[in-house]
Amino acid sequence: MGGVSSSATEFRAGFACFVGRPNVGKSTLMNALVGSKVAITSTKPQTTRRAIRGIVNRPDAQLVVVDTPGLHRPRTLLGERLDSLVLSTLTEVDVIGFCLPADEAIGKGDRFIAEKLAAVKKTPVIAIVTKCDLAGRERVAEQLLAVSRLGEFAEIIPVSAAAGEQLDVLARELIARLPVSPPLYPGGELTDEPEQVLVGELIREAALEGVRDELPHSIAVVVEEMAPREGRDDLLDVYAQMFVERPSQKAIVIGPKGARLKDVGSRARAQIEALLGTHVYLDLRVKVAKDWQRDPKQLRRLGFYD
Template identity: 55%
Template sequence: MSEEVSQPADDATDSAERAFRAGFVSFVGRPNVGKSTLTNALVGEKIVITSEKPQTTRRVIRGIVHRPDGQLIIVDTPGIHRPRTLLGERLNALVETTLGDVDVIGFCVPANEKIGPGDRFIDERLNDFPRAKKVAILTKIDSASQTEIIDQLTKLGAMREWDAVVPISSTEDQQLDILSEVLLDLMPESPALYENETITDESEDERIAELIREAALAGAREELPHSLAASVDDREEREDGLIEIYASVYVERDSQKGIVIGKGGQRLKSIGETARKGIEELLGQRVYLSIRVKVLKEWQRDPKALGKLGF
């Protein structure tokens, strides 16, 4: 299957002759269009948790893509949404600030779903960030027919004059190299902004807490996903190489605590097992993980509680 891709005009320039470029890109789009999966695929390592639940990302996370001719710093942000809590207002303010500073905004739309009101709402919001160049990214092309892809590319092209349009599949690694080249060509000439070995500015404890939250989000129902937060409270490396990690999962009400723990503690045990596997993969060591579930009443609306949780 071949798909059309528009690229900056100087794409034919040999990479060996190009000046080194570095800059910041942020991906936007409605929930479940593949933003976090794309970030992880481009970086080459899982630095952002993924979930089917909306508004999974809660803070700015930077992932660094290293190429011979430049660096792409992917700034993963909370989604643009209509806030219902103080947390939502703070996340929106974070998005506004971030998108106002990046060099490129990638607008992600899935190839296998119709463009709807949510997509158009975000497209309109892009006008609020005139500094950034705009790239349309058609995601999940592995799940769409060629007819659907062409139709979606046509509709994307009608929305605005994009600096580039690139169809990709993150899970099948289709056209990710092309996307990296397109994004890099839109970046300013600049020396490297991060050391070669750096792939994210997240600390290990922050990444561990996110893996725990990701495990807790799986299968969570109703309003529970928005009420979940996680933190690493303590960690200790034993002489036998085992790392002991003590963490907390926060909810807003006593009833939610019971849901997270589950009957006979089975759900919490499952959360711990899933999270531990991810943490061991991250650290490359065996892990003992202890998770306590705590109630922090209405923390999404409480400024003091938000501060305690790093918001």
């Protein structure tokens, strides 16, 4: 403990990332830490497509959180691209948060990730037991013990993003492992993602709500144009295309007489207005891009680069 008091006055800044199998609460946790909705969250697995950065600004530190897609055994070209994005991210951060939910038994996917993390020698790993509000105290204690057997971790911290429990402890432990450095992002920004990317993600989140089939893997959104309406500074025009893989999926997204698409548009618009603080006109179209997840050319066009 000797070095803590001397470093307490020094400003720290650096990068952390969360990894975990799909749908273990990584995006929700990042949003709770940052205090603003910057990564999309959904009850559907595999919704996060990009390493979205959220920035936690504190008087003594700046923690830049990179939210990665869920690490999983890839089945498609998109899956391979997502996994290589995760693994390259792990080598570029100062600390890794390995997320495992309290309310689910440790499975093959968690062990697969633990093996990958064991190979990342130089970066400290904090195991984060998420969703503790969904499990009783006894179950949380069992999970903490099970996690400790998975590998060597710098810390194991139980949290609940939904209830706001232990977030300060987690932030403190993450920040303690950052280098002494001036702020990396000035001006109190919450994210360094271009606004168009965030807007596209909000549209995608609205489209995923309530859909019960294969759609999560099959929707991509491209914001073609985003600009203030001529002669008005209180209205932003947003033109976006939603891409699916098959005509049957297009029919699901549009819904009977266009009702579902209208609902998606109004929910997405409300979120975009909250994010940007202005009135928004949203023009949302749906197109079929056949098997885009397996086509390198289409993946590039939709923003998933090599």
